[in-house]
Amino acid sequence: MTLFERACAAQGLDAPSKFIRRFEDTADLLGEPATVTTRHVRRWWREVPPPTPRARAWRIIHAMLGVDPIELGFLNRPAGVTVGSAPLLAQKGTSVDRRVFLADTIGVATAAGLPTPVAQLPPSGRQGAIGTAHLIELREGLRSLYHLDNAYGGGDLRSLAVRHLKRIRRVINTSKYPDTIGRQLQLLAGETAEHCAWLHYDADEQDDARRYWGEALTTATMLRDSSLEILVLASLSMQASYEERPRDGYDLAHAAKERAVRFGAPVLQSLLASREARALSLMGDASSARHSLTESMRLADREGRGRPSPEWAAFHGAAELDYAQGLFYNDSGHHDRAAQFLRAALDHHDRTYGRNRALYRLTLARSLVNAGNVDEGAAHAVESLGHLEEVESERVMRRLNEVVDLLDQRNAVSARNATQELREYVHERGAA
Template identity: 25%
Template structure:
């Protein structure tokens, strides 16, 4: 029977990431739309199609398959009874085949009204929305481009594009073929929406970020995506710290630690511990903050750097942990250790992470200033403007330089005025 296997149908199901049970379900729903009665196609029926045991489905099942896939039954590898020719394959042109595989998923209509008129079968075609793996891939590529832009120049200006991506994912979700695709689209909507929140946090526009995070958390729940849930709690911790609500910052970071994704992945739990350490440091819990840093280091040492990871957490690794360590050490009054950690972070940062480099450079300047080396700190802070030359200063970096300016005024008013005079043009033009 192996020589009769329906490779065309198998290829379509693979492209759509659809199981036999899922295909049976959507075919039955499609049958219900044009007959008024849900079909009786079973998982075993689909296996018989795939094996070649059944090479020509019943009429209702054929119509259901054609409605779901947007392809004629013969293009799906089926052979009409009485014909001995082998099952036809997809066109040889690879681009055409890819378009058919990725774009030809027809969603069963959501309505369940008892439609009995055969004339209404045309309404099934009219309501057909072809959504499948190709749409998921396209949206994933788009959100990864936003992440790359954020790493290069900061999150400012990305909110609108991110929200548009979330809206597109939710629109497509209504026409998706399988539960798996629906959940992936919900996860993408959560990813886009949390990216919009991050754009506001990084720009220092904190008031609008909270509602985006609330929405993203709900979407992540609908997606049943533990990693997206962790991403949202991580951003919630960052937002709370920016608002100086350190109790909430610690609670949000601890919620990230409790996520399923953190329990499964040393990389993710390391980030959650590091974020908790930052919140505890600002809350004045010195020993607890240092302990959390140790846990973050231990967990990161167990993470496999070659393991594939989602684009949103691609930033996290030794360089980012050194940078967060610099923050914790400086806040708890260990500026020497903070300076050392900042230097290590800058040495390890990839070249494309300009915003992160500018932020860590500002932290380095603060650590030097807190050791009493104001002149060196002023020189270091000037590198922030050079790093971001030609681009707008992200709001978080601007606020950090504001902290530097205030501390410089308190320690050396003369140097502070010189610093402000020297960088006034850079500040206003960025």
């Protein structure tokens, strides 16, 4: 058995069909368009030295085994293949021993239905190599942060996300890996920086949010990754509108929308049209805002056609469109009409998004109070307190404070008990 065949067998790849399946999974993960046949696998296993694969196949083999193919009997690297230079060294206060790191990632990879690493990899030169198992583990960490944020808000997650970003940076700067893995690590760092920005935005720490979004945009530009660039521009548009800079919000949303055209993903384009509409509405251009909202709804109706949207746009659906319509009518002073759409947003919302549920209900309460329905608005605000117990979001608390201020201005006797309960809750959260 040759050295390469033994290395494959050590990872359970003891048949060409298993090797090909793992190869295809790794190629998909890395975005490398490459295929391999049974004949290729058998030649690599049995010939001494094995024939040199093409550059894409070489990178995939390096990533799937976590080992430079040179160490497995291949004589020459194909043109265009490079390897990161620094070994993965333990640093003070960290634990980056390769065997421990691999052992930790086995459970994650298995749960994800993806290839698992092996704890011991001959020969010696492989110490410190980073492969797909590590990439999977780091990406799963980011995905977990997404899920927790959707459900509970970002208040308690900011420090975790920042630490996760620091970990990815450390791996990038102190590890040895093939160039394809390096690109994916850089992209993951950009995506994590973007999520750090979102969490600081949700905590109403806007300067920190801008700093992390700037880092993410730099990464997107460096990698020429349009998907990350669109995400950052869309997020910066949202922040600009939130900070009452609607002209900036429009320009950023429009730039993202222009870049998204070639993706042919209707839901993504719908989301960006909605961001455009929000900025236009805040600028007082109701006619153009209505046109953008109509476009957003038309594009959303095309869901299932064209290319799928990126995972980060999954939240955009019927509830978000209803919410956008509600905000539009609020901006134009039609609070009764706004309340109709905000009720629909609550009916359509996905219970996965706990923060959105609280935000929608408080926005509905605000519209009802502005429309003169003080008792119903106060009742919705009180009902939101149960959701707020589960959510840590300064944006949502800011909306609650707006409702309390409105109720104080109305000074309605019938809603006085509800208003007092809301004041006490705001005071308790502030004291905490």
